[in-house]
Amino acid sequence: MRIATWNVNGVRAREKTICAWLEREKPDLLLLQEIKCEATAFPPCFAAMGYEAAIVGQKGFNGVATLARQPLTVTAQRLPALPETDAQARYVEIAWQELRVGNLYLPNGNSGGETGYEYKLLWMDALRAHAEALLADEVKLILAGDYNVCPEDVDFAPGVLGPDDALLRPETRARYWSLLWAGFTDAVRALKPRGPVYTFWDYQAGCWQKDKGLRIDHALLAPAVAERLVAAEPDRQERDRDSPSDHVPVILELA
DNA sequence: ATGACTGAGCATCTCAGA
Numbered sequence: 001m002r003i004a005t006w007n008v009n010g011v012r013a014r015e016k017t018i019c020a021w022l023e024r025e026k027p028d029l030l031l032l033q034e035i036k037c038e039a040t041a042f043p044p045c046f047a048a049m050g051y052e053a054a055i056v057g058q059k060g061f062n063g064v065a066t067l068a069r070q071p072l073t074v075t076a077q078r079l080p081a082l083p084e085t086d087a088q089a090r091y092v093e094i095a096w097q098e099l100r101v102g103n104l105y106l107p108n109g110n111s112g113g114e115t116g117y118e119y120k121l122l123w124m125d126a127l128r129a130h131a132e133a134l135l136a137d138e139v140k141l142i143l144a145g146d147y148n149v150c151p152e153d154v155d156f157a158p159g160v161l162g163p164d165d166a167l168l169r170p171e172t173r174a175r176y177w178s179l180l181w182a183g184f185t186d187a188v189r190a191l192k193p194r195g196p197v198y199t200f201w202d203y204q205a206g207c208w209q210k211d212k213g214l215r216i217d218h219a220l221l222a223p224a225v226a227e228r229l230v231a232a233e234p235d236r237q238e239r240d241r242d243s244p245s246d247h248v249p250v251i252l253e254l255a
Numbered sequence: 256a257t258g259a260c261t262g263a264g265c266a267t268c269t270c271a272g273a
Contacts, residue, residue, distance in 0.1 A: 009272080010262050034272085036263065060263055061271070108273055148273070160273085167273065202273065203260035214273070246261080246272080 001254040002027040004235075005144040005217055007105070007200075007247035011035035011065065014245055015043045021238065021249065022049060028069050029096065030249075031103040033146045035063035054103075058089035064145070065092065066103045072096045081126035090123070099225065100134060104145035109166030117166055120148070124175035128182060135183050135222055143184070144219035146247065149176045151186070154196055157212035167216060185226035187219040187252055188233060199234045200247045208239055217250050228254040 004027045008014040011032060022030065030051070035042065038057040042065065046053060051067040054074045066072070076093035078086065093102040104127065109120030127143075134141050150156045150168045161167060180186060188197050198213025207213065219232060231253040238248045 013262060034262095108271080110273060111271055165273075200273075205258040205260085207258095207260095216273075243261090 002251060003029040003031075003101070003142065003144070003219075003254065004249045004251045005031040005033070005103070005146075005219060006249040007033040007146040007217060007245060009034050009036075009245040009247065011063075012037055012041065012043060013243075015045060017238075017241065017244070019045050019049065022046070022051070022067075025235075025249075025251065027251065029101060030067040031101070031144055032065045032067065033063075033103070033105040034061075035065050036060060037063060054092050054094050056089045056092040058087070062089045062105060064089060064103050064105050066094050066101065068094065068096050070097065075100065076102070076130075079123070079126040079130050081129045082123070091127075098140055100139045100141045102131075102141065102143040102145075104143065104147070106146060106148045108148045109172065117169075120166060121171055121175060124172070124179070128175065128179045131179060131184075131220075132182050138224070139222065140224045141222040142219060142225055142252075144217075144250075144252075146216060147176065147218045148216055149173065149218075150214055150216060151176055151180075151189075151218075154194070155215035157196070157198070157207075157210075157214070160202070160207065160212050160214065167214065180220065183223060184220035185223070185229070187221055187226075187229055188215070188250065190226065190229060191232050197234060199250055201239060203246055217247055219250060219252055225254065230255050
């Protein structure tokens with residue numbers, strides 16, 4: 001079973017790139033973040049390739065969608081703990097085969113001043129509350145996507161982030177670890193405990209060429225899923241293609 | 256000392272990204 005997560009930075013701008021990648025990699029599930037469009041504007045090409053889609057879209061910003069080869073059931077289109085008035089499209093969750101798969105795009109937190117940062121923390125609290133409820137029910141849960149968190153110092157190249165960046169502030173990291181310690185396994189770190197495993201490189205200043213990246217795209221696995229983990233790594237080749245996303249796919253293989 | 260990108264929108268600049 002192959003499951004991938006990918007912040008594509010605009011699904012319409014990346015349509016051909018994603019189709020070609022699906023053709024090569026043939027994952028069972030693909031979790032997309034930053035689709036930057038409403039569901040009505042979502043490209044039809046994935047359906048033509050045999051993928052069903054669960055889409056939570058938004059005009060211009062954010063937006064998540066999960067593609068699945070086999071039938072899926074949508075179980076959530078937002079985090080239950082957030083107010084219903086919250087308009088940001090950042091979470092979609094499906095039941096698929098024996099699994100529950102949450103696809104998330106966590107707020108960056110560097111824009112909008114302290115209010116913007118507080119929203120990130122609020123969102124992380126809501127994510128943990130939801131995750132704990134599912135784990136308590138022994139749901140076979142995968143929570144994957146763009147977390148916008150560098151868990152440890154090894155997860156960002158020296159010099160690419162300031163000391164107060166929202167991706168690594170202590171309040172951010174405390175919430176990330178609190179989520180992880182609720183009972184998850186970080187799939188990539190479980191298989192590569194040490195060293196950089198970047199998933200993002202800024203478009204600016206030749207960051208990719210200098211390998212000055214970040215590890216911010218994560219896949220967290222509930223215990224019953226973690227015991228089936230065979231492989232988990234970013235597909236770095238994708239960053240070298242024409243007009244790439246600034247993130248690469250992270251691919252998981254489960255027995 | 257230093258690099259200066261990308262997508263989308265009531266668009267030829269602004270915002271957000273991270």
